[in-house]
Every structure is written in structure tokens, then in C-alpha cells.
Amino acid sequence: MLLVAVNALVGGTLGQERTVLPLLATHTFNLGLYTSALTYILAFGLSKAAMNYFAGTLSDRFGRKPVLVAGWIVAIPVPLMLIFGPTWGWIVAANVLLGISQGLTWSTTVVMKMDLVGPKQRGLAMGFNEAAGYLGVALTALATGYIAAEYGLRPGPFLVGAAYIALGLGLSVLRVRETHHHAKVEAAQHVSSHDAAHGNLTNGQVFALTSFKDRSLSAVSQAGLVNNLNDGLAWGLFPVLFASAGLSLGQIGILAAVYPAVWGAGQLVTGAASDKYGRKWLIAAGMVVQAVGLGMVAAGDSFGIWLAAAVLLGLGTAMVYPTLLAAIGDVAHPTWRARSVGIYRLWRDGGFAVGALLSGILADLYGLPAAIAAVGALTALSGIVVAVRMRGNDHVAA
Template identity: 70%
Template sequence: MTAPVTRGPATPAIRLGLRANLAQFSLLVVVNALVGGMLGQERTVLPLLADETFHLNAYSASLTYILAFGATKAVTNFFAGTWSDRYGRKPVLVAGWLIALPVPALLAWGPSWGWIVFANVLLGVNQGLTWSTTVIMKIDLVGPERRGLAMGFNEAAGYVAVAATAMATGAIASHAGLRPEPFLLGAAYAALGLGLSTLAVRETREHARAEAAAHPPSADPDHHADLTTGQIAKRTSLTDKALSSASWAGMVNNANDALAWGVFPLLFKSHGLSVAQIGVLAAVYPAVWGAGQMLTGWWSDHIGRKHLITAGMLLQAAAIALVAAGTTFWVWVIAQVLLGAGTALVYPTLLAVIGDVAHPAWRARAVGVYRLWRDGGFAVGALLAGAVADIWSVEAAVWTVAVLTALAGLVVAVRMYETHPPR
């Protein structure tokens, strides 16, 4: 609800809720769209750049940029949560945008593959700081009743921007070449994101403190407000069945996203598709994923989280298997639509699970641990897909990730408890 929480005679009342904080919430949606656009500038162009410009023949070598991105982002996510609690959300957000500034130039003019990998290290830090912080800030603002909806809007903005930028850079590359023109979009995104975050975004840490002050005490000692970071990490990673199942599902989800990012374009190219067609396929998946989250996040607030996550993981597995079995553009379009729909069921719902279970006093750190595992999936997916593709074939790599995704869905079905019972 939007009832005020009084903090003291000298401090204005803080109101939780989407309606009460609509202006700042909407601004953060725009900022996260720019965060997604920074990632989208790579989705079509970089796999082709590895093949055509830098002539990397081994799949494991060509996927090093995803490995660098995923490992860096995963670690940065963890620190983003801790730093957001210690220093505030806004300084972490601004720092993330400052680190983003050189990335488009490195991608556009880097003289060797090592420069591209370094750009993705910086991009991982940028994404870890900015995306984690926009997630935390939106959860701060909306309070406990609309977390699924808030995460739906957050993730929708980011991944619709990924899709739009992937399609735009594919179209630019088909006319102007792979470098430098496609990456000029990223330069504009970084400048605009830094400006908005510095000048217009307001701190939200006091909203979390207000919610924590009104939070009912728990009989479970593991849910108290004063857990250490180590205890939070253990609970989120291992001991709490909902938090740890969400972390596992998130890691597998991003392992299959690494496959879609780094391997699918090469598979499509091997069957004779043009750069423009590959750009369309690279955009369809995150477009359906992004737009669908506005529905699925809201839906999870009404029917619960667990069954949506289970269904989404199994649908992703079926879609990835269809990619492996397919050989034509339109079959792959259908597969990408299904993969996007499955991911839309999962992505905001997993974040909502973390928000449901974690105490407001340590929620930012729990989000950081979850995102450590989730975005570690990029590194896992790059290593696994690259190794299997080099040893056997691209198709074998795709089938392997399909099986892993199905297993993750079964783990959620068996192990996770419902964290937001239907109304």
C-alpha cells in the first residue's frame, strides 16, 4: 500500500508503493532501458566480429568475451548489494555509468581481441553495478505488495532495449559494416544514462529502512535483520530452499542466455542466414522476453511464483531443443519466441522470490548474492557451450544446455517452496 512511514519530526514521511513513487519509478525504468541497450549493442555484432574480423575459429576462444563479461558481472553484483547498503544506491549507480563510458570506443576501434575482452570486463562491471542497483531501488520504492510487477517493469525495460538495440545494430552493420557505426548507439546510451543518474535519480535507501522499521519480527533467527554478509550468502546459496533454488535456476537461465548470445548467431550463419536475418533472430528472443515480463511479474503477484518458474524453465528447455533440431529461419523464429516466453515467466519471478524471503535490512545483499549466481551462468554457459562445441558440434552444445535447463526446472518443482501464496 502507499501509507506513509514517519521517520521523525525533521524527516519527511516516506511513502511506499508504486503510485506514491511513480515519477522516480518511471525514471528508473528509463535508466534500466539504457542499461539494457549497453548490452544489446553486442548481441548481433560481436559473435560475427569474432568470426569475420578477428578470425577466431575455436568456439571456446570466440566466447571468451562472454566468459569475461559473466564472471566480472557476477562478482560485481555481489559487491553492488553490499555497497548499496553501505554507501547508498545512487553512488553505486553513478559509478556504474562512469565505468561504461569507454566501452563503445573499445568495441568500435579495439585493435585486437584482447581489447574486446577488456571492454567486456568493463561492461560486466557496468551491468553489475547499474542493473543490480535499479533492481534494488525499485524494490525499495514499491514495498511488499507489488514486487512482481516492479520486477516485471524493470526487466521488461532492460530486455526490450536489448532487443531493439540488437535489431538496430544488425541493420546498421548490414549497411555500414561491423565496426564502428553499430557501437555509436552505445556511446549515446552511456552519456544519457550517466546524465540521468547523476542529475535526476534520487536515493532510495531510506525507503528500505522505513520498510524494515515496520517489518514484523520473525520467529526464525535466520530472518532477523542483523545477519552477517556470510550468513546471507550461505542462506541464499545453500540453506534456504526457495532462495537457493532461485539462485540455481537463475544461473542455468543465464547459461542458456550465453548460448543464445554467443552460439546461436554462429549456428544461424552456418546455415546461410544473412546478417540482417541474424539480427532479427537476435532481437526476437529478448523482445518477447522483455515485453512478456510486464505480464508475468504482475501475474506472479496474483498466482504465486513457483509454478511460473517451473513452467518457464521447462518451456526454455523445449525452445532450445527446437533451435538444435531446426534448420530454417522460420523454425528458429518460433523457437526464439518460445525461448523469450519461457524466460519472461522466470526472470522477474526469481527476483520477486528474493524480495519475498529476504528481510528489508539485508535484501540488497541477498539480491547481490542471487545475481552473483545468476550472472555466473554467463561464464558457465560460455565455458560449457564452447567446450562441447569444440569437442563435438554446435548442435551438441545446444542439446546439452537444453537438458541442463530442463533439470533446473525439475529442481524448482521439487525443492522450492511458494514464497507468495495466491490471494
């Protein structure tokens, strides 16, 4: 539960940007083109994706706690850069650091929870972890929206993030304990029916299995990428769409918060459900539900329709998010599970960068609704890939 609390702070550190930064791009720095405004998500996605990979490797080599603490230390300059940055380049640089921090901290809390729980409760543990993180995102997005409306876009919203970083670093240094030894004990007792699950693999072999060779691991990796592709779209373009329709800053803050709030709270149910009923069909159905929500955003023109769409998008993401992580843990052997989680999260958070580029280019060429509709169609296709390619009984084998 201490790690759950730490990950809520990790999510809150990200949430300080969700409502405010897209508006900072257009109102303070006068960035007209969607592609230019989305550069901060591209920078965040690339740096976080890379750090996800290194977080798994480093935590296997040096232990989990040092990686977690290092992630918080990297985050210390971020609020100051967001508050005082005189040019957009400073904001982009802050998001490079934020991506590094999120990759190290969030990945490590995932791995530490997998260390601590057995396979029968892996989905439940991932549900708690991701629920805490995204409820942290949602509540902070809502709070910073109201702070920005009352006191301006800077500095107020980012002081919240500074407080989160101080508290998260303090808890990680003083209270969190190392968990790597739990994984070593589990590795000695591990039994699996899958050829992919043997130990003593090189980093290259783990990368190939997770990305391409193993049917379940590769299906999970592509679904994770597409999921965060549409999350990058929601982060960067939804506030701009809502503002262009005449919604107030308070209404935009509500919409920015509802999606991750439903996503966060729903995972308390969906993670445990995947332990009981399996991972495959929950993931496939969740991608389709997300696609429906995106279609509603593209077709909508009012707060009520967009609110319903945000709920659907959050529900679909809740079905997918902890289930994907648990599915990685089902197949990966404990001796290389942290590396496999890191590689999956590399692909998944690479979706932020792909989403920023793709949605920005499409929005510049064809307008916001067309960009959102195209990403919705891609999300539905990803669900079909999961239904066709992923094995259905991995959680039983683990």
C-alpha cells in the same frame, strides 16, 4: 518510471553487442574455435557476477545512487574499445568493464525499485524493470544488426552504445534520487513467517542462506544460474549457427532481437501474474518452456523454425526472470535484501561464464546442435529442482 527508463538504457548498452560481437570474433579477428570466440562472454559473466555481489554490499553502505552513477562512469570507455580495439584482447577487456558496469547499474535499479514498492507489487515492479532492460537489449540488437549490414561491423553499431551511456549517466546524476531510506522504513515494519527473514545478519550468513541453506533462496539461485547459462549460449553461439546455415545478417539480427523482445515484453504480464498466483510454478514451468525452445533450435535448420524457437525461449525466460527476483525479495529481510539480491545475481550472471565455457567446449567437441541440446536438458532439470525444493507460499508470507 525514471528508473525504468534508466534500466532500458542499461539494457541497450548490452544490446549493442548481441548481434555484432559474435560476428566480429569470426569475421574480423578470425577466431575459429567456439571456445576462443566465447572468451568475451566469459569475461563479461565473471566481472558482472562479482560486481552484482559488491553492488548490494556497497549500496547498503553508501546508498543506491552513488553505486548507480559509478556503474555508468565505468562504461564510458567500452564503445571506444570496441570500435578501435586492434586485437581480440581489447574486446575481452572491454567486456570486463561492461560486466562491471552492468553489475553496478542493473543491480542497483533492481534494489531501488524494491525499495520503492511494497511486497504486494514486487513482481509487477520487477516485471517493469526487466522488461525495460531486455526490450532495450532487443531493440538495440535489431538496430545494430541493420547498421552493421549497411555500414559494417565497426564503428556504427557501437556509436549507439556510446549515446546510451551519455544519456544514462546524465539521467542518473541529474534526476535519480536516493531510495535507501525507503528500505529502512520497511525494515522497521517487516513481518515474515520465515526463520531466514530476521535482520542483522553478517555477509557470510546472507551468502550461505541465499546460496545453500534456505530452500527457496537456493532454488532461485540455481535456476538463475541455469537461465543465464542458456542465455550465454544464445548470445555467443546462436548467431554463429544461423550464419553457418546461410542466413543473412538482417535475418540474424531479427532472431537475435525476437528472443529478448518476447522476453522483455512478456515480463510486463508475468511479473504481475507472480504477485497474484505465486512464484514457484511460474518459475518451474518457465524453465521447461525454455528447454523446449532450445531443443527446437538444436533440431531446426530454417529461419521459420528458429523464429518459433526464439519466441518460446523468450516466453519461458519471461516467466522466470522477474519472478526469480521477486522471490528473493519475498524471503530476504529489508535490512539484507540488497545483499541477497546481489548474491543471487552473482550466481545468476555467473551462468554467463559457465555457459560460455560449457557450450564452447561441447560445440568444439560435438558440434553446435549437440551443445544446444545438452544445455536444453540441463535447463529442464533446473525446473525440476525448483518444483521439488522451492516453497510455494513465500510471496504470501512477505
